[in-house]
Amino acid sequence: EHHQWKKRRLSQATSSQGIREGATQGCHLRRHFSNNKILVELDEASGVAIMKLKNPPVNSLSLELLTEFSITIEKLEVDRSCRGVIFLTSAAPKIFSAGLDITEMSVQELWLLLNGSNMVTIAAINGSSPAGGCLMAMCCDFRIMADNPKYTIGLNETQLGIVAPFWLKDTITNILGHRLTEQSLQLGQMYTSALKIGLVDQLVPEDKVQSTAAYFLTDEKMHEDCNTSVVLRTLMFKALRKNSRVLCAFLREECNSVPRILSNLHKIININIYYRISL
Numbered sequence: 001e002h003h004q005w006k007k008r009r010l011s012q013a014t015s016s017q018g019i020r021e022g023a024t025q026g027c028h029l030r031r032h033f034s035n036n037k038i039l040v041e042l043d044e045a046s047g048v049a050i051m052k053l054k055n056p057p058v059n060s061l062s063l064e065l066l067t068e069f070s071i072t073i074e075k076l077e078v079d080r081s082c083r084g085v086i087f088l089t090s091a092a093p094k095i096f097s098a099g100l101d102i103t104e105m106s107v108q109e110l111w112l113l114l115n116g117s118n119m120v121t122i123a124a125i126n127g128s129s130p131a132g133g134c135l136m137a138m139c140c141d142f143r144i145m146a147d148n149p150k151y152t153i154g155l156n157e158t159q160l161g162i163v164a165p166f167w168l169k170d171t172i173t174n175i176l177g178h179r180l181t182e183q184s185l186q187l188g189q190m191y192t193s194a195l196k197i198g199l200v201d202q203l204v205p206e207d208k209v210q211s212t213a214a215y216f217l218t219d220e221k222m223h224e225d226c227n228t229s230v231v232l233r234t235l236m237f238k239a240l241r242k243n244s245r246v247l248c249a250f251l252r253e254e255c256n257s258v259p260r261i262l263s264n265l266h267k268i269i270n271i272n273i274y275y276r277i278s279l
């Protein structure tokens with residue numbers, strides 16, 4: 001039923017009223033798309049698309065936002081002027097994303113889309129980023145975060161009584177390694193020093209987050225870093241990730257049976273089941 005609903009939403013949102021488009025002529029041609037929750041600015045000269053989440057007050061990942069997210073990624077995937085590069089950021093100051101809308105809960109499709117995408121993706125994390133916000137950033141190929149001790153990032157699921165599913169655990173393990181992942185998930189840790197542990201790749205002043213993400217994608221940066229282009233290396237990672245077809249099939253199944261709000265009792269049962277299976 002949920003699947004049908006999503007299909008319906010997809011066709012509604014892709015109708016001509018669902019997405020508004022415009023073009024401005026500056027030094028380069030920039031095209032703008034927007035729907036209710038996502039703004040896209042596509043610079044045709046560089047092929048870089050900026051995807052801004054706009055779901056006040058805290059950019060929670062509601063079903064509506066997630067549906068528009070899917071539509072936008074699919075639209076960019078087939079857009080010839082998008083060279084295969086996007087970066088994700090928040091249209092609001094201070095919060096990158098509060099994670100899943102705690103009244104809804106559904107995020108597997110976003111994981112599939114970002115991990116399965118052929119485009120290079122960069123998270124420009126311009127604010128706090130708990131749980132699903134951190135997941136979204138972790139699914140990107142690079143993470144650039146605002147250097148502000150007030151902003152934290154991490155998987156705080158345990159503090160909420162949610163057991164991180166294995167695909168989420170695997171995602172953070174790939175970045176942090178096993179021991180740190182254990183500590184991070186057991187404590188539901190939110191980090192202020194995310195660069196030190198490698199959860200983000202770069203910390204920059206708050207007003208430089210977007211420009212750094214854009215610079216990261218330029219040829220100079222590629223040549224400065226090493227002889228292999230960032231884009232090529234990223235496409236290699238993506239090819240490796242795509243090999244886990246079993247995981248993708250599992251997630252597709254899970255998308256259709258998403259648990260909604262977890263009661264306290266369910267939280268406890270969930271955690272117990274998790275420990276029985278994994279110990």
Ligand SMILES: CC/C=C\CCC/C=C/C(=O)SCCNC(=O)CCNC(=O)[C@H](O)C(C)(C)COP(=O)(O)OP(=O)(O)OC[C@H]1O[C@@H](n2cnc3c(N)ncnc32)[C@H](O)[C@@H]1OP(=O)(O)O
Nearest residue numbers: 057058060098099100101102107128130131132133165259
């Ligand atoms: C099925 C698969 C299972 C698991 C895999 C997926 C794992 C991911 C899980 C999740 O993402 S669960 C959600 C986890 N998110 C959080 O724990 C975030 C909690 N919120 C915060 O830490 C803070 O709100 C903040 C994001 C740092 C913002 O702080 P600030 O002080 O600026 O604002 P305030 O706390 O006053 O919140 C404003 C307003 O927004 C509502 N809110 C906050 N977070 C969410 C959310 N995730 N979903 C929906 N609504 C949210 C909050 O209640 C306030 O509302 P109000 O003004 O009406 O009171």
